[in-house]
Amino acid sequence: MPLFLDDEQTMLRDTARDYVSEQMPVAHMRKLRDDANPDGFSREHWKSFAEMGFTGILIPESHGGLGLGQVEAGVVLEEIGRNLAPSPFLTTAVAAVEALKGSAQAERWFPGILAGETVAALALDEKAKHDGKVAMEAKRSGNGFVLSGAKQFVTHGHVADLMLVAAQLEGEATLFAVPADTAGVTATPERLTDASLASRVTFEDVRLDGDAAIGGDAYARMLDAARIGASAEMLGVGGGAMDMTMGYLKDRKQFGVAIGSFQALQHRAAHLYSELEVARAAVLKAQQDIDTGRAENPAMLAAVAKAMTGLATTLSVQEAIQMHGGIGMTDEHDIGFYMKRARVLAEMFGDTNFHADAVAKMAGF
């Protein structure tokens, strides 16, 4: 399989691009922010995602989904990123579906996800930096479990129907599927820099059934999918910021000429292009190798993708602000939103340093 999108994937991208750019452009996010929308995303658009089949991209055909892969999920995520569209797609249709696949919980949650009604949130981090460590413990109780502890940076936590919670069970980090309305679960949303809402969530003696534990393998698989998905979304953010900046370089005149004719800016733009293209290849490679089962070490592919998109997109939004000059510092202009969103995505599921460190460990130094 060549390392570029095939015709069907390209068609899917065009569909996603048309919908997201027309229905959920940056103005959509700005309006949600200005209205202090309590959900932080549009349920109407989440329904439309379901109608277009997007929410079922990763759901197996036997469950009524499209049975497609990470490449297709990434195509949608990139368009979400490009338009800074607030959507539970990454946490729900990508991470949660990947976690639940093949578990006893799939039957329960997939219909709601397919219908665009269910929202899932990931309760993984316990401190400000994602370090891959899980301290929270789950205890066995009769046939079930009891969870106690606290998590933070839980995107969509306050509106979630389902929470996927990482906790230690007998020495292994395990994922638990927790209905958000279970007694003892409290989500307190905080608005983040990028205007999205993420919760601090507490779990007080939360009692769960025996089938709530969906396993350590599922946790690892979900993390890979979430990290690669976040990379794809971040690639969209970086690409969107770059497109906007290139447009500005061509339009904005100083000293009587377009500023894009200055070699100092051209060289930086060309360097930025190179970094983003390399990041794009790393993301597609990770998606494709996992989809085709060729990946010898999915965690390595995910770490390279997340670290590389972190580098490239951070550069893209920094150059975007600098090259836009003063106008880029205003709230009125959209470019600043890209910097904020990039920072949030860079932090999500481990930042560039965390993943570069993981790459070094796996490479043996």
Place this chain on the structure above:
Amino acid sequence: MTEDLETFRAETRAWLEANCPPEMRQPVRSDKDINWGGRNPVFQPGQKEWMDAMAGRGWTVPDWPQAYGGGGLSPAQTKILREEMRKLGCRNPLNSFGISMLGPALLKYGTEEQKREHLPRIARGEIRWCQGYSEPNAGSDLAGLATSAEDKGDHFLVNGQKVWTSYADKADWIFCLVRTDKSTKQGGISFLLFDMETPGVSTRPILLISGYSPFCETFFDDVKVPKGNLLGELNKGWDVAKYLLGHEREMISGMGNEGGNKSLHAIARDKVGLTEDGKLADPLLRAQMALFEVRTRAFGAMSERFMDELKAGRAHPAQPSMMKYYGTELNKTRNELMMAAGGSDLLEWESDASNGGAAARAWLRTKANSIEGGTSEIQLNIIAKRILQLPGA
């Protein structure tokens, strides 16, 4: 189709296992380990056998047509061959400007006679080629070249000087840009092929900071070149040159990948040492190496994507500039890190411990990567103008 490819993969692996000599599965340690073929080759043990075995199947140039000494492999098969060679650690059987640069241009612009004369000999490693592009006053501004070729009826009379002609002193033939019309700049250039033994050709090596002299000055004094040695049309050599430069950039960008970073990791572990939890004892070096590792692995994916796009005919024509820029910068970084990791051991210029100063010489050599084949700045100009469509000054 997929099943056929799996069969091809299995057969290829078996053949490589059986035919690649053990010496040719060792990492390349110095220039001596690279085989360039030619009329007067100097072979290390196993080198000739390996080259001949591969050439026998057309696999020194796997994707060229069989009629010209190639393997006639499809893009997918070629990719599999390279993957299997990488897995076994097989060395490149033949390094050659004939393969990486002239060959593609001959395939596109050559007459049937020219193809039959030159391509099979390139494939078998019989003729070593060098490239006559740059001149003392025509480097990045290549179209300003002055070496002239005067039409004398049945031959051209060539006079002038080239510089930075890699390995000209060891090459058998040269592909050379010459001026056939002084009234226009790019429109008056032609592309000539000729034997370095033709009377009037002389070369002089240029000693470099690495202590080697891979580059030469090359002089032409009333050199007679038969008319039949013109590649492409008269005064249209610039098209051939641009086509070929694209392939040269691909080749140089590919150097960023060869052998991965295993030797860097090994040197760093050996010289710097590890902490109890298995990390390099120098945390800042480790951090730099970690970010470099991310970039090289990502660039490996980029190389794969680029080759796939090229084969499918969907790569942007200026994309080789990006590959060249990024690959050479990475290669320079790798060599900086290697020197930082190796410490004083790698600084010994001629000792056995330093393998004859191989790492230091390689490090110095890579400083030319972002100059030769079009400087990094020229590549960035090309990306800005042709890919990003930024306006001219």
